[in-house]
Amino acid sequence: GAVVSQHPSWVICKSGTSVKIECRSLDFQATTMFWYRQFPKQSLMLMATSNEGSKATYEQGVEKDKFLINHASLTLSTLTVTSAHPEDSSFYICSADRLALSSYEQYFGPGTRLTVT
Amino acid sequence: GENVEQHPSTLSVQEGDSAVIKCTYSDSASNYFPWYKQELGKGPQLIIDIRSNVGEKKDQRIAVTLNKTAKHFSLHITETQPEDSAVYFCASYTGGFKTIFGAGTRLFVKA
Numbered sequence: 001g002a003v004v005s006q007h008p009s010w011v012i013c014k015s016g017t018s019v020k021i022e023c024r025s026l027d028f029q030a031t032t033m034f035w036y037r038q039f040p041k042q043s044l045m046l047m048a049t050s051n052e053g054s055k056a057t058y059e060q061g062v063e064k065d066k067f068l069i070n071h072a073s074l075t076l077s078t079l080t081v082t083s084a085h086p087e088d089s090s091f092y093i094c095s096a097d098r099l100a101l102s103s104y105e106q107y108f109g110p111g112t113r114l115t116v117t
Numbered sequence: 118g119e120n121v122e123q124h125p126s127t128l129s130v131q132e133g134d135s136a137v138i139k140c141t142y143s144d145s146a147s148n149y150f151p152w153y154k155q156e157l158g159k160g161p162q163l164i165i166d167i168r169s170n171v172g173e174k175k176d177q178r179i180a181v182t183l184n185k186t187a188k189h190f191s192l193h194i195t196e197t198q199p200e201d202s203a204v205y206f207c208a209s210y211t212g213g214f215k216t217i218f219g220a221g222t223r224l225f226v227k228a
Contacts, residue, residue, distance in 0.1 A: 006160070043206065043220045044161070093160045106151065106208075106216055108160040 003027055004096050006109035013084055013116055020080045021112045023094030029074035030096035031104065035067070038091045038111075050077050084116045119144040121209050123219030131227050136194045138222045140207035143188065149210035150183060150190045155221075156203045165192070197226045 003026040013019050023033060032051050036044040048069050050056040056069035066088075068080040077096075081088055093111040097104035122141045130136050142150075148169040153161035167174045167181045167190065174181050180193040190209075194201055207219040 002163075004160075041223075044218050095160075104149075104210065105163065105166070106210075107163060108153070111158070111160040113158070 002098055002105070002107045004094065004107045004109040006094055006112050008112060009110060010113040011115070013114070015085055015116055016083055018080055018082045019084055019114060020078055021092055021094075021114075023077045023079070023096070023109050025075045025096040025098075025107070028096075028098050030077075031074075031099060032097045033071060033077040034095045034097075034106070035069060035077070035079050036093045036095065038093060040091075044093065047079075081114065084114070086116045089114055089116045119147075119209075119211055119215075119217050121207060121217045121219040123207050123222060125222060126220065127223045127225070129225040129227065130197050132197060132199060134197055136197050136201070136224055136226075138192045138205055138207065138224075140190050140192075140209075140219050141188055142190070142209040142217070144209065144211045144217075145188065147209040147211050150181070151208050151210070151216075152179075152181060152192050153206045153208065154203045155206065161206060194224075197224075199226050199228050202226045 005024045007022045035047045046059050047062045048056045048058045050069050050071040052071045052074050058064045071077045091111050091113050095106045095108045151166035154164045155161040165179050165181050167183050178195045183190045204221045204223050206221050208216050210216050
């Protein structure tokens, strides 16, 4: 149990276009979903936290108009990178929280590698 | 603000030896401490976790210890195998859906 999927696993797009990444919790309902960005050989950088049916909470320094997050249901969240530029190229990872005892267990998707040319 | 320090950043061991990764957290209210394994090009995978009311937890070759007084927790891998080679992240859950991650440890297990 506790499987999180991401689609696509990799994508190449041209500068100026938009890209949508989907994150799904397959066998549980996620109270909250998170979007992270990871640069090579670095830790996870939290971009935003999203709850179903409400606006996402963005971390300081993350442009909410550039990284649009929609959390349509308890099992689906999407991240859209708008007007992508080469500096947006990165590994994007989502995660979903599952309530367990007094805290939340966090399960990660397999990641999406975005390359902007 | 809250942070988690993780050491070492790189660890190289011989197959069969043990590996230990240590983390220190700052928020005394943290109550949940997961460990993740990330292989190249993949998302982090939860491998073991421990809650604040427990001092030690073991799952086959993997064990985690927690010292709440010192705010330390450690991952122990025994009888390491080449497939254990990966990046390991510790984390602490501080409540309010907030998880703080360590910087990661790159583990190399030499055959």
